[in-house]
Structure formats: structure tokens, C-alpha cells
Amino acid sequence: MANLHLEYHLQLLQHLRTILVALGEAEQVPEESHALFLERFDELLTLLPQDPLESQYLGQDLLCQVIQRYPQIAHLVPRDLLWFFAGDCLHFMPDDELDLYQALEERRHEAEQNDEPFDWHQEKQLLSLRDPSGEH
Known part of the structure; x- marks a missing residue:
């Protein structure tokens, strides 16, 4: 199950990379620094499946940089x-x-310990519906 969880996040990173590439193609960012940033982003995509724990800091850094x-x-x-x-x-x-x-x-984590299937999206929707403060 942990591999599915990691795979899901790798797919989200690929999607975010697509957005970043489109941003560069639209010439909305300085080309040289953007290319270097994409290289580091690609490094994360390569390292994350190999060593998820060691990739945490790089992932944190890159996501914070995307926002900033x-x-x-x-x-x-x-x-x-x-x-x-x-x-x-x-x-x-x-x-x-x-x-x-x-x-x-x-x-x-509870589902993993009990060897039960876990659907991240479905559980997220259920929790959001139960918690009215989760509505925006």
C-alpha cells in the first residue's frame, strides 16, 4: 500500500511539472533560472522513488519555492x-x-496496519463532508 501512496504523489508531482513547463513556455518567468529549477524538480522525480525519506527535504524546498x-x-x-x-x-x-x-x-496508517484497502480520495471526501469547517 505504501507504494501506491508514493506512486500517487509522484503522479501529482508530474502534474505540477507539466504546469511549471507550461509556465516557462508562456514566457512568464525568467528562462535561465526556470530551466535550473526544472532540473532540480526532475532530480526530485528521480530520487523520490529510490529514497523517499532522503528526498523529503528536497521536496519541501522545491514546493516552497514553487509557491514563493x-x-x-x-x-x-x-x-x-x-x-x-x-x-x-x-x-x-x-x-x-x-x-x-x-x-x-x-x-x-490504521488501514495499513490492519492490511485493509485504503482509498485516499474517498476517505478525504468522507472526512470533508463530516467536518463542516473543511468547507471553503
Whole structure:
């Protein structure tokens, strides 16, 4: 199950990379520094499946940079990635959202320990419906 969880986040990172490439192609960012940033982003995509724990800091750094360097796309950064990399990324999430993700993570770990299937999206929707503060 942990591999599915990692694979899901790799897909989100690929999606975010697509957005970043489009941003560069639209010439909305300085080309040279953007190319270097994409190289580091690609490094994360390579390293994450090989060593998820060692990649945490690079992931945190890059996601924080996406939000700070590219504020025009900050709203497109998947919230699941902020939670996944944690650390400084959590500063970009409000308390009610942190509570939702904490509950979701606890459910995921419980399901893993009991060898039960776990659907991240379905559980996230269920928790959001139960918690009226999760509505925006």
C-alpha cells in the first residue's frame, strides 16, 4: 500500500511539472533560472522513488519555492503534496486543513496496519463532508 501512496504523489508531482513547463513556455518567468529549477524538480522525480525519506527535504524546498517563485500558480499546487512533504510546506496550509490531513493520515496508517484497502480520495471526501469547517 505504501507504494501506491508514493506512486500517487509522484503522479501529482508530474502534474505540477507539466504546469511549471507550461509556465516557462508562456514566457512568464525568467528562462535561465526556470530551466535550473526544472532540473532540480526532475532530480526530485528521480530520487523520490529510490529514497523517499532522503528526498523529503528536497521536496519541501522545491514546493516552497514553487509557491514563493511562482505565486501565479500557487493555487494549483496540490494540497496533498504540501502534506506529503510536510515541514515548511505546512506553513501554507490553514489549521482546519492540517486537521483534516492529520485525520486522513491516521486512517491510512490504521488501514495499513490492519492490511485493509485504503482509498485516499474517498476517505478525504468522507472526512470533508463530516467536518463542516473543511468547507471553503
